[in-house]
Amino acid sequence: MKSITLVACNAKYCHTSLAVRSIRAACAERGIPAILLEHSVNEPFRQIMQSILSCESDIYAFSCYLWNMELVKKICLDLKTVKPGCKILLGGPEVSFDPESYTFADAVICGEGEAAVPEYVLEQCEEKTIYGTPVESLDALPFCYSEADLRANRHRLLYYESSRGCPYACSYCLSSIEKGVRFKSIEKVCRELKKFDDAKVDLVKFVDRTFNADGERALAIWKYAAEECHHTRFHFELAGELLREKELAYLQTVPKGKFQFEIGIQSTFSETLRAVCRDADTGVLFEKIKRLVQMGNIHVHTDLIAGLPYESYAVFKNSFNDTYALMTDCLQLGFLKLLKGSKIREEAERFQYRFSAAPPYTVYENAFISAEEIFRLEKIAEAVERFYNSHAFEKSMAYAVSLFPSPFDFYEALSKRFDGINAVAQKKLYEILYAFCTEHFGVDVLLTEYLKFDWIRQTKGIKLPACLGSMETLQPVLFQLLEKEGFKEKYLPALTGIKNKEIIKHVFIRKFTLPEERVYLFHKDSVTDITAELEAACN
Numbered sequence: 001m002k003s004i005t006l007v008a009c010n011a012k013y014c015h016t017s018l019a020v021r022s023i024r025a026a027c028a029e030r031g032i033p034a035i036l037l038e039h040s041v042n043e044p045f046r047q048i049m050q051s052i053l054s055c056e057s058d059i060y061a062f063s064c065y066l067w068n069m070e071l072v073k074k075i076c077l078d079l080k081t082v083k084p085g086c087k088i089l090l091g092g093p094e095v096s097f098d099p100e101s102y103t104f105a106d107a108v109i110c111g112e113g114e115a116a117v118p119e120y121v122l123e124q125c126e127e128k129t130i131y132g133t134p135v136e137s138l139d140a141l142p143f144c145y146s147e148a149d150l151r152a153n154r155h156r157l158l159y160y161e162s163s164r165g166c167p168y169a170c171s172y173c174l175s176s177i178e179k180g181v182r183f184k185s186i187e188k189v190c191r192e193l194k195k196f197d198d199a200k201v202d203l204v205k206f207v208d209r210t211f212n213a214d215g216e217r218a219l220a221i222w223k224y225a226a227e228e229c230h231h232t233r234f235h236f237e238l239a240g241e242l243l244r245e246k247e248l249a250y251l252q253t254v255p256k257g258k259f260q261f262e263i264g265i266q267s268t269f270s271e272t273l274r275a276v277c278r279d280a281d282t283g284v285l286f287e288k289i290k291r292l293v294q295m296g297n298i299h300v301h302t303d304l305i306a307g308l309p310y311e312s313y314a315v316f317k318n319s320f321n322d323t324y325a326l327m328t329d330c331l332q333l334g335f336l337k338l339l340k341g342s343k344i345r346e347e348a349e350r351f352q353y354r355f356s357a358a359p360p361y362t363v364y365e366n367a368f369i370s371a372e373e374i375f376r377l378e379k380i381a382e383a384v385e386r387f388y389n390s391h392a393f394e395k396s397m398a399y400a401v402s403l404f405p406s407p408f409d410f411y412e413a414l415s416k417r418f419d420g421i422n423a424v425a426q427k428k429l430y431e432i433l434y435a436f437c438t439e440h441f442g443v444d445v446l447l448t449e450y451l452k453f454d455w456i457r458q459t460k461g462i463k464l465p466a467c468l469g470s471m472e473t474l475q476p477v478l479f480q481l482l483e484k485e486g487f488k489e490k491y492l493p494a495l496t497g498i499k500n501k502e503i504i505k506h507v508f509i510r511k512f513t514l515p516e517e518r519v520y521l522f523h524k525d526s527v528t529d530i531t532a533e534l535e536a537a538c539n
Contacts, residue, residue, distance in 0.1 A: 002058040005035040009068035013040045018159035019063040021144035026114040064092035066360035076104050097341035099129045138184040150199035162189045166209035171276045171343035175209040190224040197229035205235040226254045235260040241285040256297040266305045268322040275309040300328040306377045307336035307363035309351045313373040317408045324407040330389045333381035336363040379415040396450035434467045461508045474509045
């Protein structure tokens with residue numbers, strides 16, 4: 001029997017590949033020996049080649065995506081040079097829509113591979129293009145993580161699939177090609193989630209395009225994940241407008257940090273949404289997102305896409321300001337990629353799209369937005385990532401943004417100040433923000449205080465950047481408070497029983513004028529106003 005090596009080249013080391021694991025499990029069911037190799041696109045090329053060449057297999061199969069296609073091609077060309085007798089098999093979304101383009105491969109599988117790959121190995125098929133048969137029942141697929149695999153990767157990001165397909169038909173997404181949605185049963189999903197939790201996996205990301213397409217099913221899985229899985233956290237991609245009152249009521253009871261929700265907004269311009277076949281009611285969507293944010297127990301991530309039809313620079317500014325006002329935990333500014341097989345790629349000439357010829361096919365310009373404006377939005381996206389999504393500047397950013405006509409105006413101006421600065425160390429970012437605001441408004445005492453607060457919250461006592469001046473230490477006062485009966489039990493319950501001389505190394509108190517004088521206690525991610533406690537102690 002021929003053997004096969006399954007190769008994944010992930011975007012980052014912390015990522016793992018669900019695809020190659022699913023294919024490996026399918027091969028194992030057919031008695032086919034399969035080796036799994038995982039690498040990162042950031043690894044040295046020769047190191048990756050050494051790993052692949054050390055596997056003595058008849059067939060080498062590669063999972064192909066936007067982020068790794070150029071690397072996969074380079075690997076395959078060299079692999080054929082060293083092992084001319086081996087077979088190279090490609091699969092994945094990047095090769096499924098123009099299989100004839102990959103002349104360096106012996107065969108390309110288009111679509112699902114759980115049945116097609118084992119058949120290719122067993123039958124020694126000579127066809128160049130193989131069309132995968134969709135799995136009828138997802139319950140028939142074996143769980144693709146072994147106990148050893150889970151233990152070895154429990155601190156990395158593990159992916160899980162409980163459904164295939166999407167009820168929506170967004171023109172920029174490949175999920176719109178498949179009609180209908182196939183679901184794993186709730187019972188099977190719950191059994192498999194428990195395996196992650198038993199192995200103490202940190203985070204599992206569902207790859208389902210619209211996890212809550214079936215609300216009752218989503219609620220049942222959420223209940224199991226929240227109540228029966230005590231260690232593992234879960235990430236879901238949702239259609240926010242589909243959330244019903246019964247789901248929102250339950251989600252409010254979920255332990256803080258247990259769930260992460262990613263909700264695509266993409267644009268708030270109705271003409272744009274119609275053009276990409278996205279019919280979500282923005283008013284309903286925003287109302288549901290606001291409810292989730294107000295709960296405070298679920299990390300909420302929202303997405304916008306720049307470069308969509310009919311969305312000019314000015315219109316995108318409106319979408320940005322509308323979405324920013326939600327104050328979600330993360331606001332990601334993505335850029336349209338004209339994926340092979342997508343409807344919007346077929347409409348490229350209609351909207352005068354000019355996009356990268358190589359993966360990831362990112363837009364340069366279209367009839368509504370120029371290349372110069374797209375590049376400016378990329379700089380704004382970087383500023384949002386560094387200064388908003390990092391959560392390192394929560395108080396200072398809220399104040400600084402309020403000084404500008406709109407959030408977009410702030411980030412547009414900041415991105416110009418940030419442009420060309422390669423250093424991204426935390427201290428440097430504080431210096432950039434301070435200098436930027438000072439240039440616009442002069443020395444602002446309140447801004448300086450907010451920056452000090454954020455710095456202490458992030459660094460827990462590291463010396464302030466010189467531009468922020470100095471602060472009076474209150475650590476001797478803290479020692480007195482620790483001696484006070486009941487103080488530790490009330491404010492630092494996790495540290496009861498620990499000696500005060502040890503506590504004082506990891507807990508800080510500082511006084512700020514925000515704008516009134518307040519005293520805060522900092523410990524790990526916790527910040528507590530103890531002004532009244534300190535005043536009582538002094539009296």
